Amino acid sequence: MLEIVDLAKRYGNVIALDGASFVARPGRLVGFLGPNGAGKTTTMRCVFGLATADRGRTLWNGMEIDRLARLRFGYMPEQRGLYQRMRVGDQLSYFAQHHGMTARDAAVATARWLERLGLADRAKSKLEELSHGNQQRVQLGAALVHDPELLVLDEPFSGLDPIGIATMSEILHERAAAGVGVLFSSHQLDLVEDICEDVVIIARGRIAAQGAIDELRAASERRHLDVEVEGAAGRWLDGLAGVTVLERKGDLARLLVGADVDLAGLLAAASSAGAVRRFSFQPPALSELFMEAVQP
């Protein structure tokens, strides 16, 4: 398990992290969300010793993360980069060996991952000869080739086409199913909601929310209620207490209500106005939780 404890980091006058604490459990896909400049990249860099925190700790399975622990991690930085003129196969093998694999094991792992990424026939090509999409795959390969126990990926989905996104999600799921902890940052909230179990939301260097997406949604005090009453044009809503109307579109009304709202009472009010075609009660979407969490 990855534990971030009270991490703080300042660059000159800019506060990048201000006591952030969260955990990423093995076998779970954790989406790491936050506006630009919230401290996501700095947190990841601290995990890899690329930035030194002013305060706080980074732990792996209860132990302070050191160079040896990092050999079992895989990292994909936000700024992609590999050796342009190095052959793809040599490149993956090089990074595998830097993670402690023998030359022989590295060669086997490289062949296996190139196969998995659909690049088996490009092992002898120089990286610069590959298309942009294929270079992205090699970059992922560099993070995966040594079969890490923890994957930390900074914006892995940015710049990918829909097929690339599908492949990436599939591989991340597969790794998580194999027991690997996967922490990745993203701005694509719908995508995160689709593929992640857990999220960590960071704002201004502090953790604003964290946990399983379903639980966070359920724990919200707000609910969305969509009601469609034939021919009523929403007139039945007038004078109802505890209801905020977000939108009216013909017979459809989108409402914001409290989690403890009297549903039976609302349904009765709607029914009295006409035939109820739709009555949908839902917790807020991740994107709403996000906006709520990051508001100052």
Next chain:
Amino acid sequence: MSRRRAIWLVARREILERGRSRAFLVSLGLSVVIILAGIFIPGLIGGPDGGVRATTVGVVGTPPARFDENLAAAAAQSRMHVTLKPIADLATADASVNDDSLGAAIDFPAGGANPSLVVKDRGNPFIQVLSNAVVTSRAGAILESAGIDPAELAAAAAPPTVRELTPSDPNRDTAFLFANVGVILLFISIFTFGTWVLTGVVEEKQSRVVEVVLSTVAARDLLMGKVLGIGLLGLVQLVAMVTVGLGAGLATGRFTLPPTTGSALVQLFLWFGLGYAFYSTALGVLGALASRMEEASNASAPVSILASVAYIFALIVATDDPGGLPARIATFIPPVSPMVVPLRVALGAIEPWEIVGSIALMVASIWLLFVLGARVYSGAVLRTGAKIGLRDAWRQTRQ
């Protein structure tokens, strides 16, 4: 995984990737051409001992009796060697002297008229020796026909012996050549491969791969591995240059090895290692301060200027007076000593304690530079955007 293995992996990558690059092969080929040119061009132009101590002289007509012996004796006294070759007529002799296939020619007209000596110009070093032999032989012939004992005559014709009070060193010219070529080799090698470290650091930074590498490798280990790997390639090139140079020089008789050769070679390789370690570390650290290749040459300017000054100093001041005070002081200034010490060793003008002292100082300064430099390097190598100042990079590590 040990730090040593990480350093070796980095070094190995540099060797494999750069060793088969076109840049390295071109550099290797070019350096061999330069060394061959350095050895043979002075000979072709005609340096101090440009190989003209032996020559072939054409003979037209019949020389007087004992001309051969008299010429051999006179030539030997001047440390020259002359081979005689009969030529059919004067016109042929003129043509051969003109196209340099003969060093000179002597025409002995029938009937004992005054012989003539044909040379390309009066600068010919053999005029004196040839003239002496002609005069002695013709005078001897007259005396012999007058009944003088030939043995007595031969004894009287022998040139006086020469006693040198301060004999000139026969190896001096070769030692001088070795010293000069050695400094040029050192400068080329240190700078070529030091620059590779510089561009390698900037490339890694510009392509951002450095962040992936540094997620497992410590910054100082990456710098050390890079310096080491590229340095081994530099060593390969230096060995190639020395082998080709010595081999070609010996095979063609351009020089014989002076007794200082062994120690000069040891010092050449030793000081390549020390000089390269110093300059490439400095260049690597400065490279980390640049963000793009275009900034690299600006960033490295202070070190390039320092190296050039050291090189020019070695070639001009230290070659002129290798035992003088300026050269002795420079021996103990680390950035300059890599070019001065091997030169003084090759010229045989250095005390053993000076060598030991300069090596100790150099090793200490490399260590200091690496410790300080590695910190600046780690502070700067992950920062992108504008060019970073030394002080910023230094503070960065602490933050």
